[in-house]
Amino acid sequence: MNTSDDNLADRVAIDEIISRHNGKPGSLLTMMEEMQETNEYKFLDSDAMSYLSAQTKTPLSQIYSVATFYSFFNLKPQGKHTIIVCRGTACHTKGSKVLLDDMSSLPGCKEALDAGENSFTTEDRLLTVKTVACFGQCALAPVVAVDGVIYSNVTSEQIKKILKNLQEGNKDENIRLR
Amino acid sequence: MEKKKIKVTIDGHPYEVGSGKTILEACNETGVMIPNLCYLKDVSQNASCGICVVEVKGAKTLVRSCVTGMREGMEIVTHSPQIDQARKTNLELILANHPKDCLVCERNGNCELQDLSAQLGIKEDAFPRTKPHMLPDDTSLALFRNPDKCILCGRCVAVCAEMQTVYAIDFTGRGLRSRIGTFQDKGLGNVACTSCGQCALVCPTAAIVERDETNEVFCDLYDNDKIVVVQTAPAIRVGVGEAMGMDEGALVTGQMVAALRKLGFDKVFDTQFTADLTIMEEGYELINRIKTGGTLPMVTSCSPGWIKFIEHFFPKSLDHLSTCKSPQQMFGAVAKTYYAEKMNIDPRKLVVVSIMPCTAKKFECKRPEMQSAFHYWKEKIGLAEHESFFDVDYVLTTRELAKMFKRKGIDFEHLKEEEFDKPLGISTGAGVIFGATGGVMEAAVRTAYEVLTGKPLEKIDLTAVRGFEGIREAELDIAGTKVKVAVAHTLKNARTLLEQIEEGKSPYAFIEVMTCPGGCLGGGGQPIPTTWAIRQKRADSIYKEDKLHAIRKSHENPAIKAIYEEFLVEPLGHKSHELLHTGYVERGIF
Numbered sequence: 001m002n003t004s005d006d007n008l009a010d011r012v013a014i015d016e017i018i019s020r021h022n023g024k025p026g027s028l029l030t031m032m033e034e035m036q037e038t039n040e041y042k043f044l045d046s047d048a049m050s051y052l053s054a055q056t057k058t059p060l061s062q063i064y065s066v067a068t069f070y071s072f073f074n075l076k077p078q079g080k081h082t083i084i085v086c087r088g089t090a091c092h093t094k095g096s097k098v099l100l101d102d103m104s105s106l107p108g109c110k111e112a113l114d115a116g117e118n119s120f121t122t123e124d125r126l127l128t129v130k131t132v133a134c135f136g137q138c139a140l141a142p143v144v145a146v147d148g149v150i151y152s153n154v155t156s157e158q159i160k161k162i163l164k165n166l167q168e169g170n171k172d173e174n175i176r177l178r
Numbered sequence: 179m180e181k182k183k184i185k186v187t188i189d190g191h192p193y194e195v196g197s198g199k200t201i202l203e204a205c206n207e208t209g210v211m212i213p214n215l216c217y218l219k220d221v222s223q224n225a226s227c228g229i230c231v232v233e234v235k236g237a238k239t240l241v242r243s244c245v246t247g248m249r250e251g252m253e254i255v256t257h258s259p260q261i262d263q264a265r266k267t268n269l270e271l272i273l274a275n276h277p278k279d280c281l282v283c284e285r286n287g288n289c290e291l292q293d294l295s296a297q298l299g300i301k302e303d304a305f306p307r308t309k310p311h312m313l314p315d316d317t318s319l320a321l322f323r324n325p326d327k328c329i330l331c332g333r334c335v336a337v338c339a340e341m342q343t344v345y346a347i348d349f350t351g352r353g354l355r356s357r358i359g360t361f362q363d364k365g366l367g368n369v370a371c372t373s374c375g376q377c378a379l380v381c382p383t384a385a386i387v388e389r390d391e392t393n394e395v396f397c398d399l400y401d402n403d404k405i406v407v408v409q410t411a412p413a414i415r416v417g418v419g420e421a422m423g424m425d426e427g428a429l430v431t432g433q434m435v436a437a438l439r440k441l442g443f444d445k446v447f448d449t450q451f452t453a454d455l456t457i458m459e460e461g462y463e464l465i466n467r468i469k470t471g472g473t474l475p476m477v478t479s480c481s482p483g484w485i486k487f488i489e490h491f492f493p494k495s496l497d498h499l500s501t502c503k504s505p506q507q508m509f510g511a512v513a514k515t516y517y518a519e520k521m522n523i524d525p526r527k528l529v530v531v532s533i534m535p536c537t538a539k540k541f542e543c544k545r546p547e548m549q550s551a552f553h554y555w556k557e558k559i560g561l562a563e564h565e566s567f568f569d570v571d572y573v574l575t576t577r578e579l580a581k582m583f584k585r586k587g588i589d590f591e592h593l594k595e596e597e598f599d600k601p602l603g604i605s606t607g608a609g610v611i612f613g614a615t616g617g618v619m620e621a622a623v624r625t626a627y628e629v630l631t632g633k634p635l636e637k638i639d640l641t642a643v644r645g646f647e648g649i650r651e652a653e654l655d656i657a658g659t660k661v662k663v664a665v666a667h668t669l670k671n672a673r674t675l676l677e678q679i680e681e682g683k684s685p686y687a688f689i690e691v692m693t694c695p696g697g698c699l700g701g702g703g704q705p706i707p708t709t710w711a712i713r714q715k716r717a718d719s720i721y722k723e724d725k726l727h728a729i730r731k732s733h734e735n736p737a738i739k740a741i742y743e744e745f746l747v748e749p750l751g752h753k754s755h756e757l758l759h760t761g762y763v764e765r766g767i768f
Contacts, residue, residue: 054767060768061345061346061348064360065350068359069352069354070352073361173256
């Protein structure tokens with residue numbers, strides 16, 4: 001097992017998470033969620049899952065089962081910013097596919113999503129593009145979430161602007177939740 | 179205690195059935211069979227397939243009979259147009275994502291999905307495929323998984339978790355991407371899987387099967403340059419008959435030997451010979467450990483799934499394992515040294531094929547340390563490194579052997595019985611019972627008692643360690659010394675005994691562990707289906723065969739006496755250590 005120093009920092013944090021939750025019913029989900037938040041790149045890395053398994057005596061296959069069931073969990077390093085495009089029926093009819101296609105300005109993004117991946121991260125780890133089945137905000141379709149903030153009735157023009165702002169580090173107060 | 183009976187109505191007829199049963203069990207008890215697929219008695223009730231639905235008066239929808247309890251006064255209908263249509267639709271939905279390559283499938287003719295399709299009268303492809311194709315998992319030396327053939331019944335997951343406590347596989351993904359998988363989809367060969375093959379034994383389709391090596395063996399059999407010898411494990415003679423259409427647990431030793439000759443094996447030998455040899459080595463090892471204060475309890479090492487289990491999950495306890503190789507590996511080493519030398523055969527041309535009730539043996543024979551005969555000859559006649567060979571070349575399961583018999587057109591049932599070849603086919607009743615849980619213990623006691631006391635054992639049958647209770651124990655009085663022993667089968671029960679050892683609370687001197695339920699006779703390579711009732715019949719045949727042997731103690735086997743006189747010199751001697759003993763590795767969980 002890898003015991004390099006930067007992993008050790010994680011270990012302390014994971015130990016702390018385990019000590020707060022271990023043994024309580026349904027604690028696995030909470031521990032995994034907090035572990036992912038603790039990770040610099042917001043994902044469940046292999047070592048962390050192995051460590052959790054050993055410390056809580058939870059079989060690795062079960063941890064992986066949970067991690068792959070919930071789309072919330074990431075098994076790959078995530079970008080600094082996350083854009084989530086809703087692909088539910090309402091958003092689809094209101095043009096969410098077009099918004100997704102607008103992401104093709106990011107090299108490799110379209111190919112990854114077309115191949116059935118539900119997430120794509122740019123090589124510089126600046127941006128992650130994901131899809132979800134439904135946000136439950138169908139009246140505001142199409143809906144996009146950027147770093148946890150929901151944007152509604154999003155147009156192609158707006159998403160390109162958001163993308164540009166994220167890439168250039170600009171803040172834009174003109175695109176808000178409507 | 180008499181179980182309470184309850185009154186119910188099934189298909190308009192009144193019945194009295196035992197309480198505490200599911201609708202499915204209660205109906206089966208009265209002779210009304212409900213079609214089902216994912217449910218498997220004693221293994222799993224996942225209620226995922228929706229085939230076993232029935233009407234219950236007063237219920238709003240059809241209910242799944244495999245998980246619904248039968249209650250007093252229930253009125254059940256098991257067949258109606260609505261029920262039949264629901265079953266058919268549910269099956270058609272499963273079939274939509276199942277390949278229709280039955281003709282070329284491993285399980286053609288022995289597939290629950292195929293049988294059910296015929297039973298429910300499926301005539302056409304009703305629905306198009308919706309799932310993406312998934313890659314097969316061929317990382318394991320023992321097992322092969324084809325996720326496209328998986329119907330997600332969950333039996334394999336249940337047997338791996340609940341019976342074996344190994345948890346190598348689980349449901350992964352969601353929706354159309356749901357699949358049975360390993361941690362990070364590494365594949366069975368790259369995670370803590372023991373290769374026991376119980377998953378393959380319970381799989382209703384060909385989603386998990388053994389790694390098929392029949393073609394390779396046929397190639398060597400047809401190669402005139404090679405001398406191909408075969409060894410058969412004790413449990414094959416009570417299993418292969420079933421796979422050839424005979425009664426459950428049929429004892430077919432003589433036919434099996436005749437059929438193996440017909441297949442073209444140059445010599446037909448018996449793993450029971452090396453089972454007897456194992457008793458000599460292991461018996462002396464135990465006596466030695468007791469006398470010199472070695473690590474106790476000593477645990478048997480015949481079952482390769484168990485070995486891999488302890489290497490993965492309890493690496494700190496490896497010292498407790500007997501250093502004896504399993505009988506199959508002892509056979510390979512002895513055949514390619516003692517026998518080759520005796521018969522003046524070039525060991526490079528000698529091919530050893532094992533017929534095993536086991537998938538883990540396929541893994542065992544490819545362990546890098548299992549090349550003792552090569553090292554023996556390397557020293558003796560200077561073989562080069564590139565000429566290296568394994569002690570055992572191929573391991574075939576009982577199922578694979580039956581396939582070979584069928585391919586060769588052998589009328590198995592009507593063959594005239596034949597005898598094993600000498601000398602590696604000579605064995606005792608003690609060797610036979612290796613095939614049942616408790617057998618190694620009983621065989622060891624038969625020899626250890628006589629060696630230690632110098633007196634003949636009055637009661638040969640050690641019934642205390644027989645049967646299918648998960649963990650059984652006995653206290654033996656050997657020349658005034660009381661020795662506690664225990665027997666466990668399935669890895670769940672083995673885990674219990676190991677935890678006791680690691681806590682320092684184990685009261686035993688000697689423990690026998692078998693990976694599979696019932697011992698080798700219930701092995702992962704045995705005919706499908708294998709139920710507890712079938713295991714019992716196979717066990718009955720094993721003990722019957724034991725009684726048929728004129729000699730029932732390993733140390734009285736004349737061929738064993740001869741191999742020590744001619745070759746090995748003495749138990750635990752130098753040659754034994756080179757050829758018959760081995761070491762273990764720490765694997766950890768990953």
